[in-house]
Amino acid sequence: MVTIDAKRLEETFRRYSQIGRTDADGLHRLTLTETDQEVRDLFVEDLKSLNLDIRIDEIGNIFGRKEGTDPNAEPVLIGSHLDSQPYGGRFDGQLGVLSGLETLRTFEDAGIEHRRPIEIVNWTNEEGSRFKPALMGSGTFIGEFDVTETLQHTDSNGVTVAEALEQIGYHGNESCEPREPYDSYLELHIEQGPKLEEADLSVGAVEGVFGMAWLELTIHGDADHAGPSPMHSRRDALVAASDVVSAVRRLSNRVAADVVTTVGELEISPGSINVVPAEARLTIDVRSYDDDTVAELVNRVEREVTAACDREDVTYDLDEIWRIPHTEFSPRVTQTVLDAAETVEADHQAMVSGAGHDATYLNETTDAAMIFVPSVDGKTHNEAEYTEWEDAVAGAQTFAEATKQLASRPDDV
Amino acid sequence: MVTIDAKRLEETFRRYSQIGRTDADGLHRLTLTETDQEVRDLFVEDLKSLNLDIRIDEIGNIFGRKEGTDPNAEPVLIGSHLDSQPYGGRFDGQLGVLSGLETLRTFEDAGIEHRRPIEIVNWTNEEGSRFKPALMGSGTFIGEFDVTETLQHTDSNGVTVAEALEQIGYHGNESCEPREPYDSYLELHIEQGPKLEEADLSVGAVEGVFGMAWLELTIHGDADHAGPSPMHSRRDALVAASDVVSAVRRLSNRVAADVVTTVGELEISPGSINVVPAEARLTIDVRSYDDDTVAELVNRVEREVTAACDREDVTYDLDEIWRIPHTEFSPRVTQTVLDAAETVEADHQAMVSGAGHDATYLNETTDAAMIFVPSVDGKTHNEAEYTEWEDAVAGAQTFAEATKQLASRPDDV
Numbered sequence: 001m002v003t004i005d006a007k008r009l010e011e012t013f014r015r016y017s018q019i020g021r022t023d024a025d026g027l028h029r030l031t032l033t034e035t036d037q038e039v040r041d042l043f044v045e046d047l048k049s050l051n052l053d054i055r056i057d058e059i060g061n062i063f064g065r066k067e068g069t070d071p072n073a074e075p076v077l078i079g080s081h082l083d084s085q086p087y088g089g090r091f092d093g094q095l096g097v098l099s100g101l102e103t104l105r106t107f108e109d110a111g112i113e114h115r116r117p118i119e120i121v122n123w124t125n126e127e128g129s130r131f132k133p134a135l136m137g138s139g140t141f142i143g144e145f146d147v148t149e150t151l152q153h154t155d156s157n158g159v160t161v162a163e164a165l166e167q168i169g170y171h172g173n174e175s176c177e178p179r180e181p182y183d184s185y186l187e188l189h190i191e192q193g194p195k196l197e198e199a200d201l202s203v204g205a206v207e208g209v210f211g212m213a214w215l216e217l218t219i220h221g222d223a224d225h226a227g228p229s230p231m232h233s234r235r236d237a238l239v240a241a242s243d244v245v246s247a248v249r250r251l252s253n254r255v256a257a258d259v260v261t262t263v264g265e266l267e268i269s270p271g272s273i274n275v276v277p278a279e280a281r282l283t284i285d286v287r288s289y290d291d292d293t294v295a296e297l298v299n300r301v302e303r304e305v306t307a308a309c310d311r312e313d314v315t316y317d318l319d320e321i322w323r324i325p326h327t328e329f330s331p332r333v334t335q336t337v338l339d340a341a342e343t344v345e346a347d348h349q350a351m352v353s354g355a356g357h358d359a360t361y362l363n364e365t366t367d368a369a370m371i372f373v374p375s376v377d378g379k380t381h382n383e384a385e386y387t388e389w390e391d392a393v394a395g396a397q398t399f400a401e402a403t404k405q406l407a408s409r410p411d412d413v
Numbered sequence: 414m415v416t417i418d419a420k421r422l423e424e425t426f427r428r429y430s431q432i433g434r435t436d437a438d439g440l441h442r443l444t445l446t447e448t449d450q451e452v453r454d455l456f457v458e459d460l461k462s463l464n465l466d467i468r469i470d471e472i473g474n475i476f477g478r479k480e481g482t483d484p485n486a487e488p489v490l491i492g493s494h495l496d497s498q499p500y501g502g503r504f505d506g507q508l509g510v511l512s513g514l515e516t517l518r519t520f521e522d523a524g525i526e527h528r529r530p531i532e533i534v535n536w537t538n539e540e541g542s543r544f545k546p547a548l549m550g551s552g553t554f555i556g557e558f559d560v561t562e563t564l565q566h567t568d569s570n571g572v573t574v575a576e577a578l579e580q581i582g583y584h585g586n587e588s589c590e591p592r593e594p595y596d597s598y599l600e601l602h603i604e605q606g607p608k609l610e611e612a613d614l615s616v617g618a619v620e621g622v623f624g625m626a627w628l629e630l631t632i633h634g635d636a637d638h639a640g641p642s643p644m645h646s647r648r649d650a651l652v653a654a655s656d657v658v659s660a661v662r663r664l665s666n667r668v669a670a671d672v673v674t675t676v677g678e679l680e681i682s683p684g685s686i687n688v689v690p691a692e693a694r695l696t697i698d699v700r701s702y703d704d705d706t707v708a709e710l711v712n713r714v715e716r717e718v719t720a721a722c723d724r725e726d727v728t729y730d731l732d733e734i735w736r737i738p739h740t741e742f743s744p745r746v747t748q749t750v751l752d753a754a755e756t757v758e759a760d761h762q763a764m765v766s767g768a769g770h771d772a773t774y775l776n777e778t779t780d781a782a783m784i785f786v787p788s789v790d791g792k793t794h795n796e797a798e799y800t801e802w803e804d805a806v807a808g809a810q811t812f813a814e815a816t817k818q819l820a821s822r823p824d825d826v
Contacts, residue, residue: 193641210640214686225793226675226698227623227767228606231665233791238676239662245655252644262639263651264686266679273627273677273696274768275794283686285639354640355687378646380638381688 001343002106002400006393009102013392016042016082016098017090026383027090031083031125031136032060032161037168039082043097043122050104052120056172058147060124060165061137063174066104068116068407074183076406077366078103078399079121081137081358086129089385091392095373096188097122099396103403114407116183123358124170130155131164138358140176142365147176178365184333184406185362188371188399190387193354194378202394203348204372205337210260210287210354211294211326217244217305221314223270223278234276235314238268241280243308244301248284251300259288260354261297289352291325298323326352327360330367333406337371340402346394371399414756415519415813419806422515426805429455429495429511430503439796440503444496444538444549445473445574450581452495456510456535463517465533469585471560473537473578474550476587479517481529481820487596488530489819490779491516491812494539494550494771501540502603502798504805508786509601510535512809516816527820529596536771537583543568544577551771553589555778560589591778597746597819598775601784601812603800606767607791615807616761617785618750623673623700623767624707624739630657630718634727636683636691647689648727651681654693656721657714661697664713672701673767674710702765704738711736739765740773743780746819750784753814759807784812 019039020029029035040062047054052064065075080096100120107114123141128134131153139145151162165171196204221237245263252261262285268277286297302318309316334350341348351372362368373395376386432452433442442448453475460467465477478488493509513533520527536554541547544566552558564575578584609617634650658676665674675698681690699710715731722729747763754761764785775781786808789799 191641192638193643194646195641195643198646212640222792223795224791225605225768226673226677227625227700227769228604228608228793229673229767229791230606230608231662231673233607233611236662236675238658238679242655242658245651246659249644249649249652260639260642260644262649262687262689264639264688264690265684266651266681266690267684268679271678271680274675274698275677276675277677277679285687287640354642355638356640378637378642379635380641382636 002112002404004102004106004396004400008105009098009393009396010389012098012101013095016094020084022087022383024383026087027084028087029084030086030130031127032130032164032168034168036083040170043082046101050108055174056170057174057176058172059137059140059150059176060170060172061141061176062122064120066118068114068118070115073116073411074181075117075119076403077119077121077182077185077362078403079123080187080189081123081126083125083127085127085381087383088381089383091190091385091387092380093126095190095387095392099188099399102396103400106400112404114404116407118403118407126358131161135356135358135361138361141178142361143177144361182366183409184330185359185366185368186333186399186402186406187357187359188373188395189357190375190380191372192375192378192380195351196372196374197376197378199349201347201349202373202391203341203346203398204351205334205341205348206329206353206370206372207334207350208289208329208352209327209356209360210289210352211291212285212287212324213294213298213320214322215284215298215301216319216321217282217284218317219280219309219314220316221278221312222276224276226274226276229276236276236312237280237314238277240308240312240314241266241282243311244282244305247304247308248301251297255297256288256290256293259293259297261286287354289326327363329363329369333367333369336405337369337398337402340405341398344397344401346398371395415525415817417515417519417809417813421518422511422806422809423802425511425514426508429507433497435500435796437796439500440497441500442497443499443543444540445543445577445581447581449496453583456495459514463521468587469583470587470589471585472550472553472563472589473583473585474554474589475535477533479531481527481531483528486529486824487594488532489816490532490534490595490598490775491816492534492536493600493602494536496538496540498540498794499542500796501794502796504603504798504800505793506539508603508800508805512601512812515809516813519813525817527817529820531816531820539771544574548769548771548774551774555774556590557774595779596822597743598772598779598781599746599812599815599819600770600772601786601808602770603788603793604785605788605791605793608764609785609787610789610791612762614760614762615786615804616754616759616811617764618747618754618761619742619766619783619785620747620763621702621742621765622740622769622773623702623765624704625698625700625737626707626711626733627735628697628711628714629732629734630695630697631730632693632722632727633729634691634725635689637689639687639689642689649689649725650693650727651690653721653725653727654679654695656724657695657718660717660721661714664710668710669701669703669706672706672710674699700767702739740776742776742782746780746782749818750782750811750815753818754811757810757814759811784808
């Protein structure tokens with residue numbers, strides 16, 4: 001069994017957390033900013049100390065390669081992301097990268113032999129806060145996004161991804177694509193939900209990711225003066241929109257247990273205290289591990305929208321703006337995680353993820369899976385994001401053990 | 414019976430409607446702009462043609478005085494406002510001022526004798542779109558607003574009322590207050606609701622104005638990721654807000670027939686498609702002619718807010734930001750309107766107004782009432798605002814007749 005240096009991991013985590021640290025002990029480290037440059041420089045230094053072969057690709061993804069005993073074996077890829085949300089937390093992404101770094105340090109110190117090369121990666125712009133889309137580095141790497149197009153995306157100040165990469169010195173020469181087939185990809189990440197905490201477990205072996213649909217609804221009513229317009233003559237877009245919000249909330253209870261439905265955006269116009277709202281625009285986010293359930297939910301949402309708008313005598317446009325099927329991670333890699341958790345005696349369960357991660361894209365090109373560690377109160381994307389340190393260590397321990405198993409595996413015959 | 418020149422009124426209305434006319438045949442004539450200056454100049458010209466004694470006060474209200482046969486009698490004041498909403502309609506305000514102008518022209522042409530002086534007035538900034546508050550000219554005139562403070566209010570570009578008045582040359586010398594007691598105030602205005610149209614009538618004799626309360630509600634929940642956060646663990650501010658919107662809509666059905674309740678503003682944050690809304694801010698507008706009903710509605714709103722927020726385990730702040738009792742216009746002046754409508758054979762009814770007008774403030778200093786004419790489909794505050802011309806004429810005819818009655822009245826003994 002591999003035993004990581006928990007104290008070293010904690011010290012490294014503290015040191016990295018200083019870069020972009022907020023007053024409230026959170027992290028503000030937007031992708032491709034000076035703060036991101038600083039943490040990248042530190043990461044590259046740490047990779048150099050391990051004598052890794054370092055590559056930076058044209059989208060800024062940073063790879064460090066540790067050779068194995070068999071130069072012809074397909075490598076194992078491990079990693080996550082070092083960028084953060086605006087005023088986000090210290091654990092989201094960073095804990096995964098540093099668990100990978102600690103794994104390689106442990107292997108180096110203990111002289112642990114592994115047949116396959118191991119590559120560690122920091123993906124550029126996982127968060128999508130400064131530049132759209134999210135998962136930019138991994139998505140481009142597996143061919144989901146065109147490199148040239150992606151480099152031209154701009155932030156709110158009109159700075160392109162290419163310019164930002166140049167400014168911080170991370171516009172690498174390496175082509176943004178796999179140089180060779182990988183054996184597998186493994187990523188540790190915080191759960192960003194409360195399930196592990198509620199089950200009092202330290203580790204989740206992530207078997208897959210929810211499928212989802214995004215809908216955009218615009219409701220058209222009439223702007224009337226709130227005083228002289230009797231209730232019966234109104235066509236109030238907000239009243240219809242509110243019925244939709246309530247229905248979307250209830251729908252999740254009717255179809256299956258593992259379903260989430262959310263109205264995250266709602267804007268009305270004209271938005272004046274004494275004017276009946278003429279228009280309402282809202283978004284609906286529907287997720288389930290079962291693609292048929294997502295499809296059924298979308299149908300039900302449409303029926304609810306029709307009913308709510310008929311009731312209020314208003315019209316609407318409903319568009320599906322995105323739909324992705326669920327992701328099933330590699331059963332082999334997931335089983336390796338479960339076995340590793342058993343070996344290191346971490347309390348664990350298999351589970352699915354409600355949100356996409358870089359691993360979702362990597363799964364399209366290799367056998368991928370993830371390790372989740374608990375998020376206290378399920379909080380994420382804010383400065384209060386927290387993981388109990390013993391859970392973080394249990395996760396990193398599982399991660400190191402699983403990486404050893406993966407990197408030791410013989411080729412299929 | 415007084416007979417106005419309907420054709421002249423229509424021509425005058427057309428001419429005035431050219432100033433600030435929009436492509437969609439609406440009116441964009443914000444207070445104290447160059448367009449407002451242009452229409453004021455035309456109005457002053459028209460008053461001069463009638464040899465009226467013109468006064469402009471320090472807030473820009475324009476008065477024109479036609480003497481009566483008794484120089485000691487208290488005058489009758491008639492008028493409305495020439496400013497418009499942004500991309501508003503041609504009838505709101507303007508029709509009342511021009512009905513007053515047509516009344517004075519008719520009196521002049523026909524040599525109609527009246528004991529009391531008649532003053533016509535154009536109130537500054539009735540709409541409140543460019544400068545807050547609405548009803549600025551009449552409110553300052555009756556002492557509701559302090560003149561010095563009001564002159565310092567700014568628009569969104571930081572221009573003060575005083576600067577805007579100087580720029581268009583309407584910062585008058587006259588003190589903004591009544592020089593002497595008035596006998597009465599009469600104002601013609603479009604209804605801005607559908608009641609007259611639904612009853613197929615041309616004229617409403619307005620007996621009073623709804624009382625009202627404005628509430629502001631802020632709901633505090635938690636921002637969670639829409640994917641990994643199970644429904645049971647959420648504290649969704651928008652779900653609670655939507656329950657409040659639905660409850661506010663239903664409340665109006667439970668208490669009395671002549672009650673209106675509106676949520677006109679609703680903003681949520683962070684407002685991201687895949688984030689559970691953490692905060693929602695909304696306003697609630699409650700109106701009734703019965704002040705006890707308004708009070709009861711406010712209590713019921715609070716109970717509904719508590720229930721909705723308990724259900725979603727969120728907290729809230731609920732503030733009452735404004736409450737005004739109902740206004741009862743002068744029974745004498747209202748009766749004069751009803752008699753005049755009878756005389757000129759306009760189909761009419763007594764009614765109350767859901768919205769405040771300059772007449773609401775004038776009622777605090779003299780005997781006031783209003784004449785409503787129908788708004789097609791109840792539409793107002795937009796370019797489609799319309800009144801059938803035969804209804805406008807019936808209203809102006811009633812207005813002229815009522816003005817004659819008021820101006821002929823002997824003093825109380």
